[in-house]
Amino acid sequence: MASSGQGVWEQREARGLEALGLSLVSGTGSPQGGSPVERLGLVPELDEAVRASGRQVGLEEPVLTTLLAGEAVAQGPDGTSPVQLVSRPGYAEAVELVEGEVTDPGVLVPAAFAERTGAGPGDTVSVVAPGDELLGTATSPAVEVEVTGVYADITAPAPEFWQGIGDLVVPRENPATGAVVVPPPVLLASLDTALEVEQGTASDVFLLWFFPTPAGLLVPQARELSGAGESLQARLVAPGQPVADLIDDAGFTAPQARTALPVVLEDVDATVGLLSPPVRAVGVGGVLAALALVGAWAGARARRREGELRALIARGLSPARGGAEAALEAVLPVLGGVVAGGLAGWGAVAALGPAARLPGQVVPSAAGVLVAVGVVAVAVVAVVTAAAVARLGRVGQGPAAQLAGRIPWLPVLAAVTVVVAAPLVTGGGRAPAGGVSVLVLVVPLLAVLVVAGAVVALLQRLAPRVAGRVRRLPPAGFLALRRVMTGPGATRLVVVTTALALGLVTYAGALADSTARTIAVKASVATGSDVVVDLPRGREIPQDLEAATGGRLTAATVVGLDNRVSVLPDAGEADVLVVDPTELPRVVRWNEALSDQPLGELMAALQDGLDGSGGRVPVIAAGALPVGPVQAVDGKVTLDLGGYQLPAQVVARTSAFPGQSSLRPLLVAPWGAYSAAVAAAERDPDAVITRQVWSRGQAPEVLAALSAAGIGPDRRDTGVRTAAEFSQRPELAAQTWSLGYLRAVALAAGLLGLLGLVLHAAAQARQRTVAGLLLARMGLSGRATATSAALETGLLAAVAALVAVAVTLPAAALVLGLLDPVPDLPPDPLVALPWGTVAGVAAGVLAVAATAGVLAARTAATAHPGQVMRDAD
Numbered sequence: 001m002a003s004s005g006q007g008v009w010e011q012r013e014a015r016g017l018e019a020l021g022l023s024l025v026s027g028t029g030s031p032q033g034g035s036p037v038e039r040l041g042l043v044p045e046l047d048e049a050v051r052a053s054g055r056q057v058g059l060e061e062p063v064l065t066t067l068l069a070g071e072a073v074a075q076g077p078d079g080t081s082p083v084q085l086v087s088r089p090g091y092a093e094a095v096e097l098v099e100g101e102v103t104d105p106g107v108l109v110p111a112a113f114a115e116r117t118g119a120g121p122g123d124t125v126s127v128v129a130p131g132d133e134l135l136g137t138a139t140s141p142a143v144e145v146e147v148t149g150v151y152a153d154i155t156a157p158a159p160e161f162w163q164g165i166g167d168l169v170v171p172r173e174n175p176a177t178g179a180v181v182v183p184p185p186v187l188l189a190s191l192d193t194a195l196e197v198e199q200g201t202a203s204d205v206f207l208l209w210f211f212p213t214p215a216g217l218l219v220p221q222a223r224e225l226s227g228a229g230e231s232l233q234a235r236l237v238a239p240g241q242p243v244a245d246l247i248d249d250a251g252f253t254a255p256q257a258r259t260a261l262p263v264v265l266e267d268v269d270a271t272v273g274l275l276s277p278p279v280r281a282v283g284v285g286g287v288l289a290a291l292a293l294v295g296a297w298a299g300a301r302a303r304r305r306e307g308e309l310r311a312l313i314a315r316g317l318s319p320a321r322g323g324a325e326a327a328l329e330a331v332l333p334v335l336g337g338v339v340a341g342g343l344a345g346w347g348a349v350a351a352l353g354p355a356a357r358l359p360g361q362v363v364p365s366a367a368g369v370l371v372a373v374g375v376v377a378v379a380v381v382a383v384v385t386a387a388a389v390a391r392l393g394r395v396g397q398g399p400a401a402q403l404a405g406r407i408p409w410l411p412v413l414a415a416v417t418v419v420v421a422a423p424l425v426t427g428g429g430r431a432p433a434g435g436v437s438v439l440v441l442v443v444p445l446l447a448v449l450v451v452a453g454a455v456v457a458l459l460q461r462l463a464p465r466v467a468g469r470v471r472r473l474p475p476a477g478f479l480a481l482r483r484v485m486t487g488p489g490a491t492r493l494v495v496v497t498t499a500l501a502l503g504l505v506t507y508a509g510a511l512a513d514s515t516a517r518t519i520a521v522k523a524s525v526a527t528g529s530d531v532v533v534d535l536p537r538g539r540e541i542p543q544d545l546e547a548a549t550g551g552r553l554t555a556a557t558v559v560g561l562d563n564r565v566s567v568l569p570d571a572g573e574a575d576v577l578v579v580d581p582t583e584l585p586r587v588v589r590w591n592e593a594l595s596d597q598p599l600g601e602l603m604a605a606l607q608d609g610l611d612g613s614g615g616r617v618p619v620i621a622a623g624a625l626p627v628g629p630v631q632a633v634d635g636k637v638t639l640d641l642g643g644y645q646l647p648a649q650v651v652a653r654t655s656a657f658p659g660q661s662s663l664r665p666l667l668v669a670p671w672g673a674y675s676a677a678v679a680a681a682e683r684d685p686d687a688v689i690t691r692q693v694w695s696r697g698q699a700p701e702v703l704a705a706l707s708a709a710g711i712g713p714d715r716r717d718t719g720v721r722t723a724a725e726f727s728q729r730p731e732l733a734a735q736t737w738s739l740g741y742l743r744a745v746a747l748a749a750g751l752l753g754l755l756g757l758v759l760h761a762a763a764q765a766r767q768r769t770v771a772g773l774l775l776a777r778m779g780l781s782g783r784a785t786a787t788s789a790a791l792e793t794g795l796l797a798a799v800a801a802l803v804a805v806a807v808t809l810p811a812a813a814l815v816l817g818l819l820d821p822v823p824d825l826p827p828d829p830l831v832a833l834p835w836g837t838v839a840g841v842a843a844g845v846l847a848v849a850a851t852a853g854v855l856a857a858r859t860a861a862t863a864h865p866g867q868v869m870r871d872a873d
Contacts, residue, residue: 001272001275001276001279002219002358002359002362003349003354003355003358004275004353004354004355004733004734004737005219005269005271006218006219006354006357006358007353007355007733007737008264008267008354008730008733009217009218009219009222009264009268010354010355011733012267012728013215013217020259020260020261020264021210021211021212021259021261022059022210022213022257022258022259022261023208023209023210023211024208024210024211024255024256024257025206025207025208025256026209026247026253026255026256027069027204027205027207027252028040028043028069028205028252029069029204029253030251035202036202036203036204036205037199037202039251039252040198040199041195042246042250043066043191043195043205043207044191044195046207046243046246046250047207049242049243049246050064050209050243050255053232053235053236053241053242053243054211054232056235057235058228059211059225059228059232060211060212060213062209062210062211063088063089063209063210063212064088064208064209065086065087065088065165065208065210066086066191067084067085067165067205067206067208068084068085068203068204068206069203069205069206070129070203071129072084072085072127072128072129072201072203073127073129073130074113074119074125074126074127075117075127075128075142076114076116076117076118076119076125077117077118077119078116078117078118078119079117079118080117081113082184082185083127083184083185083186083187084168084183084186085107085186085187085189085197085198086165086186086187086194087188087190087191087194087195088161088165088188090161091161091188094159094161094162095108095151095152095161095188096151096152097150097151098111098149098150098151099114099121099149099150100120100121100122100147100148100149100150101149102148102149104189104190105146105189105190105192105193105196106146106149106193107125107145107146107147107148107187107193108147108149108188109125109147109149109150110151110152110153110154110185110186111152112185113185113187114150116185119147120147121147121149121150122148123146123147124145124146124147125144125145125147126142126143126144127142127143127145127197127200127201128141128142128143128201129201140202141200141201143196143197143201145189145193151188154169154186155170155708165208167183168183168186169183169186170707209255213225213261218357219265219268220359222264222265223265225261226259226261226265229257229259233257236255237254270730270731271733271737272734274730274731274734274735275734275737275738275741278441278738278741278742279738281441282441282742282745283745285441285504285745285749286748286749287373289501289749289753290341290373290752291373291376291380292497292752292756293752293755293756294334294377294380294381295381295384296756296759296760297381297759298326298380298384298385298388299388300760300763301326301385302384302388302389303388304763306392309389309392310392313389313393317389318389319386319387322385322388322389323382323383323386323389326382326385326386327378327379327381327382331378334377334381335374337374337377338371338377339370341370342366342370346358346366352744353737353741354737414450416446417443417449417450421443421447440815440818440819441742444503444808444815445503445504445507447811448499448500448503448803448807448808449496449499451499451806451807452495452499452800453492453496455799455803456492456799459485459799460485460486460492463486466485467482475788476784476785476787476788477788479788479792480787480789480791480792480795481791483788484792484795484796484799491760491796494796495796495799496800497753497756498753498754498797498800498801499799499800499801499804500753501749501752501753501756502750502753502754502801502804502805502841502844503804503807503808504749504808505746505747505804505840506805506808506809506834506838506841507746507808507809507811507812508743508745508837509743509746509834509836509837510808510809510812510813510831510833510834511739511742511812511815511816512739512743512834513832513833513834513837514812514813514816514829514832515735515736515739515816515821515829516736516832517593517832518816518820519727519736520591521591521593521656522821522822522826522827523723523727524589524590524594524658524723525594525656525657525658525659525825525826526661526723526825527658527659527721528588528589528659528694529555529556529588529589529658529694529695529696529723530589530695530697530702530722530724531695531696531697531699531720531721531722532692532693532720532721532722533695533702533703533706534690534691534720535558535691535692535693540686541686541691541711542709542711543558543580543671545557545693545709548709549705549708549709550705550708552701552705552708553695553702553705553706555586555587555695555696556587556693556694556695556696556702557579557580557583557584557587557693557694557695558691558692559577559578559579559580559584559659559691559693559694560576560577560578560579560671560674560685560689560690560691561576561577561578561659561689561690561691561692562575562641562688562690563575563576563690565639565640565641565667566640566642567625567637567638567640567665568637568638568639568640568645569632569633569637569638570626570629571625571626571629571630571637571665572626572665573664574621574623574664574666575661575662575664575665575666575667576619576639576667576674577657577659577660577666577667577669578668578669578670578671578674578689579606579668579669579670579671580670580671581607581670582603582607584603585599585600585603586696587694587696588694589658593827594622594654594655594656595652595653595654595655597652597654601652602620602668605618605620605651606618606619606620606669606670608651616636616647616649617639617647617648617649617669617670617673617674618649618651618670619649619650619651619668619669620650620653620654621650621653621654621665621666621667622653622654622655622656622657622665622666622667622668622826623660623663623664623665623666623827624663624665624826625650625653630650635649636649637649637650641688644678644683645681646674647677648667648669650667655826655828656826659694660826661825662824663824663826674689693706693711699722729822731821731822732822735819750841751844754797754844754847754848757793757796757848757852758848758851758855761789761793761848761851761852761855761856762855764789764792765789783857785856785857786853786857787853788856789852789853789855789856789857790849790853790856791849793848793849793852793853794845794846794848794849797844797849801841801842801844801845805838805841809833813831816830817829
């Protein structure tokens with residue numbers, strides 16, 4: 001869970017540290033009014049007070065930026081130009097000088113300003129603040145400042161130096177008018193020079209302090225940084241503090257803080273919260289599986305030393321003493337296993353988990369868990385050994401064993417499974433979006449236990465009926481089948497536990513692969529392409545974006561949207577997506593799971609429908625558009641847009657379509673026919689159809705190309721969406737990581753199950769040493785003995801694997817609906833068969849069978865006949 005929290009933090013960090021820093025915004029504008037000249041003289045003092053407050057709470061040194069709050073005009077040798085005056089440390093290194101040099105006092109001017117006004121290095125420009133007749137203010141006195149250098153004009157995307165103030169240099173679109181607003185040229189100067197000019201013109205300025213967030217923080221450090229930011233905000237307004245006193249006395253604007261750090265930490269907590277229940281459940285299951293293997297090892301150890309234990313019992317060994325001695329002997333092996341397992345787990349999480357670095361704060365809790373598991377493992381060895389000693393020293397079965405033998409365990413377990421599964425059937429087992437319910441993990445595994453127990457019981461009942469046919473097989477096959485079908489309780493238990501382990505492997509693989517496929521499909525539906533940019537309504541947007549952007553966008557298209565359209569007759573509401581069928585295939589993020597038809601055929605249906613739909617707009621119906629009403633009119637529907645109607649013809653269907661942002665059906669129409677139908681209804685398509693740009697590539701490059709072409713997002717804060725942002729949603733990350741963890745633990749459990757089967761085969765080989773010698777004297781070859789052992793173990797493993805696959809794959813398909821990470825977005829969860837996992841299980845079965853054969857052959861080859869017969873006596 002710590003790795004997941006760190007992984008979320010690093011994802012947000014990768015988007016840029018700018019938003020994670022703390023910004024303070026103040027200014028010289030005072031509610032009481034008056035000249036800002038005196039306040040401008042106090043800016044250095046206020047800056048030092050803010051810096052001192054930041055140091056006191058442990059923040060990095062801030063960067064102070066000043067910029068004019070109002071208009072300014074600069075007069076050069078050949079003309080005038082509105083300007084913005086900015087001071088920010090590091091400006092000399094952040095720009096590309098075309099002429100001159102950086103000296104102080106003096107300003108750097110952009111090349112566009114130099115060309116417009118004729119000002120170059122060595123020239124002097126006069127800066128004034130224009131008056132306002134409505135406000136009754138006069139033009140300020142002119143302040144002359146020397147131009148020391150000319151820098152190259154800034155183009156989008158703005159370099160890192162301009163982050164946070166990029167609007168000052170990059171053209172933007174006015175969302176109200178749609179016009180492209182070109183900002184005035186920016187004059188760059190040192191803080192002293194800027195304050196001198198601003199005092200001379202009596203101009204108000206904005207003051208921006210940016211406290212950066214260091215790169216490479218761990219989550220606990222980020223929390224400390226967030227707390228320091230909150231402490232700073234409290235200090236800035238606390239009475240008696242230097243900043244608060246200076247602001248009150250001088251009349252500065254109260255600082256306003258902005259940071260995305262708390263929101264990011266909320267995402268971290270939300271992801272960890274979704275992960276916690278399934279991860280803890282899987283972790284407990286993994287511990288129980290490991291303890292079961294420890295118990296099996298302790299039991300095999302007791303059986304291997306049965307002769308020695310019987311001799312000790314005859315000399316007075318009690319069960320308690322035998323268990324205590326076994327526990328002491330197990331301390332070092334358990335300690336080594338716990339240390340090795342802890343280091344291996346830490347390394348596996350670091351190498352394969354969401355984040356490579358883990359905070360040191362998790363070490364005490366992880367060590368505590370390891371110590372507890374080690375103590376329980378030693379206790380298991382003691383209990384199993386004590387039970388073995390008690391059994392060897394007792395004639396017949398004790399009362400507890402007799403009672404346990406009379407309990408119908410299989411029906412009881414089946415009843416428990418039905419009761420526990422009831423919430424899943426009724427829909428009550430759904431976890432929060434992105435979470436994984438514990439019931440979803442437990443119920444299929446209980447079903448595996450029930451089915452495996454039933455299969456083992458069935459094999460025992462069939463044994464007498466097939467005994468005659470089995471005798472016709474070769475000796476190796478006869479022995480293997482007979483031992484499988486008439487095996488003792490230990491053999492039946494091995495089949496059940498192995499089926500449980502392999503069932504967990506296949507179930508985890510099915511859930512993980514199906515979820516990955518579902519997320520991939522939903523990602524293609526949520527965002528039609530890599531980048532989606534909202535465009536202002538009412539403006540004419542060029543359809544050929546490649547030409548409009550000078551070839552910078554080669555895979556981009558303009559789409560239109562009409563939401564909540566009534567589909568007549570009686571087909572409910574739907575959204576309309578208007579596309580260019582010729583451009584969409586090279587732009588859209590298409591997934592073959594969305595339709596039985598390729599995208600090319602669907603687009604061809606739209607184009608062919610232009611001629612064959614009888615004047616109707618051809619549309620593709622995506623999602624849950626009612627079939628009955630549409631079929632009743634042969635697909636000839638009417639779109640009611642509230643005030644006008646459009647005739648349409650359904651030409652194809654898909655389960656979902658890129659750009660479908662809700663569970664409402666989506667109708668995909670071609671631009672030409674839809675625009676013509678809207679125009680025929682006496683409506684302006686540019687005014688009534690919302691437009692978006694769908695483009696391949698990265699968001700900064702796409703926005704830069706659109707801005708350069710005079711095409712910008714409708715809203716800069718919410719008008720741009722990317723496919724990467726969808727995949728990084730907390731619920732998606734939580735579910736992906738939790739199922740990945742389940743898969744890792746399941747793999748370990750599967751290996752433990754197969755290892756347990758190998759230990760069982762080794763124990764059986766030792767117990768059958770006498771029988772093997774007798775069979776060898778009767779003519780059974782060593783190869784036949786090894787083959788028989790391999791077949792027996794392989795059949796046991798195969799039965800377990802078949803039960804596991806037959807139960808868990810259908811179970812995974814049934815519970816997928818409860819794991820939908822984004823239930824308000826189509827399509828429904830999709831099943832993906834984990835062929836790689838199934839192949840791995842099959843390979844494990846073959847490997848176990850081969851290992852059993854090798855162990856049997858080795859045991860037979862190393863057994864000394866005389867010694868074996870004497871021990872048997």
